[in-house]
Every structure is written in structure tokens, then in C-alpha cells.
Amino acid sequence: MGLNSLEREPLNFVLHEVDRNTSTSATGKTPFSLVIGTEAMIPTEMVIPTARSCLQNRETNNQDLANDLDTIDELRDSVRICMVAYQQRITKSYNKNVRVRRFQVGDLGLRKAFQNTTDPKDGKLAPNWEGPYKIEAEAGKGAY
Template sequence: MTHKGRWAEQLPWVLWFDRTTPKMSTGQTPFCLVYGTEAILPTEIISSTARYGLAIMETNSVERAHDLDMIDEVRDMAKLRMASHQQAVARSYNKNVHIRTLAIGGLVLRKVFQNTMDTTAGKLGDTWEGPYLVDDIVGRGTYKLFTLDGIQVPRSWNILHLKKYHM
């Protein structure tokens, strides 16, 4: 209970850590992408590291000007890396996706939903109903259906709720 409400005191340190940590998608820190140079951490100032302690004002000005000249290239490389990272994530996600299509005139079963389910059937009730005829392709993965008697089923149906009927 002694730590309750102290998150506000720790928030600046957490934000500083987040802004000075290189991100996997860009390969750069958000601080670097905004200001054009890497941030000097408070511990580097306190313990006088080589990067901070050996810096000379003249060379620092030259390096800072060079960093500012190169910021557009750094941002462009970060954009390229981010696009590459997004493609890799999409490829990883989509490797298990199997595209299914149905032919017009084919027979399908439709998933039974709770509002169309027979309330007396219990847990052993049908989970699929039909068969239905595919009448028309409305959009990507969306179909119009007809009963075998020729009555049109209201609304279009997504392929997630349909499966092929094999005789």
C-alpha cells in the first residue's frame, strides 16, 4: 500500500526510458528521429562516460551539424525498415490463412446461430443447416443463397459462416 499513487513520480523516468530505447520496427530511438541525435542519459553525465566526458565543444558542434544534415536520411531509412518490418509481420500472420471460394450453383451449409437454433435440441442440436445453393457473389467472401426450393435467403452471408456441402 505504500507504493499506491506513486506512479506519477515514476512516469517521467518510464517515458524517458521508452523514448531512448531503439525500436525494433525502425532501428532508431524516437528521440533520435525527432531531434536528429541520440540522447545523453543522466547516468552518462553523472559518471562522466567517454561519450560525454571526452567531448570537445568544437567537435561537438561539427558532429551536431552533421547529424542535423543526415536526419532526413535517417528518417527515410527508418521508414524503409518499418515497412519491411510490417511486411514481415503480415507475412507471418497470413501464413496460416487459407483462402476459400465458393462457385455459383454450388451447395453449402450455413452455420446455425443462437437466434435460429431449435431451443428444444439442447447441446446435441445441429450446428449447420441446409443445404443451400450459392446464387451470387456479392463481394470478397460474401454470397447470396437460395434454398433448394428456390426461395432466396435474406441477407448476404460471409464465407466464415458457410462450408461446402459434399454429397
């Protein structure tokens, strides 16, 4: 059974709401809270009573919103720090598998074959590497 466009629209709306209100692993915050300064409530929470919606009254809610607006810059700064730490963790985990290999003059090596150096008739079966080539001199940082 397929969904017609009227049945899909609420589903797309809910998926969009969930995406904006799900915290990311890099920041620990939701995109909505970083832009607006406060956490959003999905429409379901307005219909079905939850602890978050039942324990709020208008006065404390207004105070909390004002406090959130006052501290939005600090929140964004802390998220920037989290992002840098996350990027460093990802870089470290990626780089732990990288092995530096230095070649000496006289070693044999292969060169990556590019589209302009391969025969167009070979198509996707064209070789990925050319060579072997003998290293005669080092031209600079990792260039031979």
C-alpha cells in the same frame, strides 16, 4: 509499502526517458533521434561518467550535431524504408496462416451472429454463429 507522489515522480520521469530513448524494433532508431536528429543522453549519464560522455569534447560535439542536422532527412527516409520492410515481414508472417477456402453451390455454411440478430436475454451465452445455411449462389468476391 506504498510510494507517495513525491517518490513516484522521479520514477515516472525515468520511465518516460527510457521510453523515448529506447530504439524500436520496427525502425532501429529512438523516437527522440527521429524528431531531434541526434541521440539523447539520460540524466544518469551526465552524473556517472560513461565512455560516451567522457570521449566528447565541445568542438567535435558541435561538428557531430551539425552533421546530424544535415543528415536528418536521409535518416528519416531510411527509417521509412525500414518501416515498410517491417510491415511487409509482419504481413507475411500473419498471412502464412491464412487459408483461402472457396465454397461451392450446395455447400453448407455458418453465418456470423451479430448483436442485432441475437436474443438480448441470452447475454454473453448467445451463440456466435447462425445456421447452417445452404449456399445457393455466389454474389461476388467471397460473398455467397
